[in-house]
Amino acid sequence: xxxxxxxxxxxxxxxxxxxxxxxxxxxxxxxxxxxxxxxxxxxxxxxxxxxxxxxxxxxxxxxxxxxxxxxxxxxxxxxxxxxxxxxxxxxxxxxxxxxxxxxxxxxxxxxxxxxxxxxxxxxxxxxxxxxxxxxxxxxxxxxxxxxxxxxxxxxxxxxxxxxxxxxxxxxxxxxxxxxxxxxxxxxxxxxxxxxxxxxxxxxxxxxxxxxxxxxxxxxxxxxxxxxxxxxxx
Ligand code: APR
Numbered sequence: 001x002x003x004x005x006x007x008x009x010x011x012x013x014x015x016x017x018x019x020x021x022x023x024x025x026x027x028x029x030x031x032x033x034x035x036x037x038x039x040x041x042x043x044x045x046x047x048x049x050x051x052x053x054x055x056x057x058x059x060x061x062x063x064x065x066x067x068x069x070x071x072x073x074x075x076x077x078x079x080x081x082x083x084x085x086x087x088x089x090x091x092x093x094x095x096x097x098x099x100x101x102x103x104x105x106x107x108x109x110x111x112x113x114x115x116x117x118x119x120x121x122x123x124x125x126x127x128x129x130x131x132x133x134x135x136x137x138x139x140x141x142x143x144x145x146x147x148x149x150x151x152x153x154x155x156x157x158x159x160x161x162x163x164x165x166x167x168x169x170x171x172x173x174x175x176x177x178x179x180x181x182x183x184x185x186x187x188x189x190x191x192x193x194x195x196x197x198x199x200x201x202x203x204x205x206x207x208x209x210x211x212x213x214x215x216x217x218x219x220x221x222x223x224x225x226x227x228x229x230x231x232x233x
Contacts, residue, residue: 001229002164003078004157004191005071006182007086007093010171010198011214015062017090021173036146049127052142056108056123059090067170067218068096074222075099077229083160087172087179089144104151104179110143119143151178162189168221169194171214174201196221 009019020032030051034040041048075082075098084101086093089108093101106112111122115137122140124130129138145151161167167186174180180203183193187205195206196217210217 001078001166002081002160003074003166003168003225004083004085004160004164004182004186005074005168005170006172006179007071007084007088007170008172008179009088010173011067011086011218012062012065012088012090012092013171014065014067014213014215015090015092017058017062017088017092019173021175033147036144037148038146039148041141041146046127049125049129049142052108052144053125053127055089056125056142059108062090062092064092064096065215067214068092068098070219070222072097072099074225077226083157083164085157085160085179085182087176102153102157104145104153104157106142106144106152108142108144111140112143113137113139114141115139154178157182158185161186161191164189164191167191167193168196169201169206170196170218172197172201174203194221 013019035048035051071084084093084098085104086101087105089106091109109122110119111126112119113132113135116132116135118132118134120133126140126142130140131138132140161182164186167183169183172179183203183205187193193206195201195209196214197211199211200209
């Protein structure tokens with residue numbers, strides 16, 4: 001059985017990573033759009049670098065939760081039949097044990113050199129404009145996809161969506177495209193569709209929608225699927 005899982009900020013909420021559109025809709029006092037665009041970076045480079053430096057540093061203070069760990073267990077069961085796509089730029093899936101994670105919006109713990117195009121794992125700060133380890137240019141930016149930029153690996157994702165048996169969306173509000181359109185794409189290809197989220201997402205075209213905490217819903221669903229697969233084996 002081929003499964004594509006899409007995760008969003010909701011899966012990391014119980015780990016202490018703030019969501020984008022929760023509570024007052026603000027993000028450390030900024031609207032996401034005001035710090036997550038190429039235009040914002042051009043207008044105030046220091047503000048944007050400081051913002052992402054703080055978020056990168058905060059990863060040291062959070063841990064994966066039961067939902068991340070359950071998806072790592074699912075990878076053990078499904079192997080290459082699972083594609084885990086995340087909109088999250090944190091590294092909690094990897095620290096939860098997942099080996100293959102497609103970060104369609106990039107990663108906080110990576111820097112991208114706009115001079116030589118090299119991407120480098122990055123744990124420190126970028127505000128101080130350090131040199132690129134590959135070319136020496138002082139042209140590093142967070143390796144994250146901003147509004148108006150093309151998410152990574154879209155061809156791989158679309159192929160997987162179109163050929164999967166089941167598409168599962170976890171902890172995402174379904175307002176940001178292209179990810180918000182994945183459910184329709186998967187359904188058009190004949191896949192079953194399932195949503196696991198605190199509330200019904202904006203794009204509620206899922207055949208089944210379960211509301212609750214990711215740390216409860218995801219382990220329960222992984223348990224059910226594993227039992228079904230083992231019964232059919
Ligand atoms: N368990 C399950 N779902 C949760 C939980 C939880 N503990 N906490 C919150 N949620 C749900 C919320 O109800 C909401 O529907 O997670 C969703 C989070 O939505 P957003 O904050 O909009 O995050 P996301 O959908 O990942 O945002 C998409 O927007 O700003 C961009 O690039 C950024 O990747 C991000 C994209």
